[in-house]
Amino acid sequence: MVKVNGEIIDASGKSIAxxxxxxxxxxxxxxxxxxxxxxxxxxxxxxxxxxxxxVEIVRFVGGG
Amino acid sequence: MNINIPAKEEMYRALEARHGIDFQKKMSKSSAAVCGLGGLGSNIAIALARSGIGRLHVIDFDKVDISNLNRQQYFTDQLGEFKTKALADTLTRIAPYCEVVPHCIKLTEENIPDLLKDDDVICEAFDLAEQKAMLVNCILEKLPDKYLIAASGMAGTGSPNLIKTRQIAKHFFICGDEENGIEEAGSLISARVMICAAHEALTAVRIITEGNI
Incomplete structure (x- = not known):
């Protein structure tokens, strides 16, 4: 199992893409x-x- | 206008009295870069100048437009000026002994490593999501020892309490609600953008004065 943004999911073997x-x-x-x-x-x-x-994925949204 | 600017020593003592001796010593020796001088960047730079930072590297290629006045720290008599010049003038009025280094240039993959190599802390304060991602990835890939503070999600009128600071890695922090972009929310409101800018500025102050946080 893999931790993605704090959640445990089944993603082992997958590419980041x-x-x-x-x-x-x-x-x-x-x-x-x-x-x-x-x-x-x-x-x-x-x-x-x-x-x-x-894995930590930071998602950017617009505005600044 | 009062042209009797207080002496450097007098201003330093006033900051020390408010902030503490150790805090002020660390702030005065530090340099922060603010990348993008819009609603986030202009507010971040002012907060850091008021906190007695020694050097502020302020970067933008754009000019002050009437559409900026709803949330960005510029004045009507600065319309049409380059943001670097307009903000440097304001910062110097607030903190005359802060070394303000304005850079009127568009940051790109190619020039980022050289332009930002002398800054201790880098604040991402762009508007467009793709540009934010470009700057963050470029710094994490090419300048991995820098402290990097980025922002994502401060548009609209959602609760201020959704905006937070999250540490992603030892040197990388993200501020914002990480959801509400201008693309869907449709508006950028001064108070909410200032909250996010304040998160970025305070994170910079905490990194500088407390070391690894």
Missing amino acids: ALLEDMNFSDGRVAVELNETIVPRNTYHEKIIKDGDS
Whole structure:
């Protein structure tokens, strides 16, 4: 199992890109931390989530 | 206008009396960058100047427009001026001994690493979601040792209590309700934007004066 934004879900084996798609997040408006380390944007497709990982997805909305 | 500006020592002592000796010493030695000088950035910069920060790096490429006056810290007599110039003038009136470094430029993937390399704390204060994500990812990827405070979700008239500060990683904080964007909420109201700006400014102060929080 994997912790995504504090919730335990079954996402091990998925890429970051697939997880973002499942969650309906647009990849141009997020920042993703995997175990407190930034996931570079050009590695979303190759970075695979493993059992026990913790993922934080920050979603940006407009306004400032 | 009173042109008798207090001496540097007198102003420093006044800040020390309000903030404490240790707090003021740390603030005066620190530098913060404010990226984007709109509703968030202009308020963040003013809060940090009033808190006695030593150096403020203020960055924007835009000019003051009439549509900014509902929430941004500019005056009608500054319409048409570059925001960097207009805000630097205001900051200098508040804190004449703060080193204000205005940079009238659009931040990009290419220039961010060099432009922000001398700042201890970086506050993201852009308007567009894609630009916010670009700046945050770029700093986390290329300047991972910097403290970064970003904002997401302060549009509309939702409860002020939904706006919070969340620590994502050791050096990365996000302020806002993380939901209400201008895209859906349709409005940006001064008080709510100021709450989010205050979260960012206070997080910067806490990082500077308390170290790792």
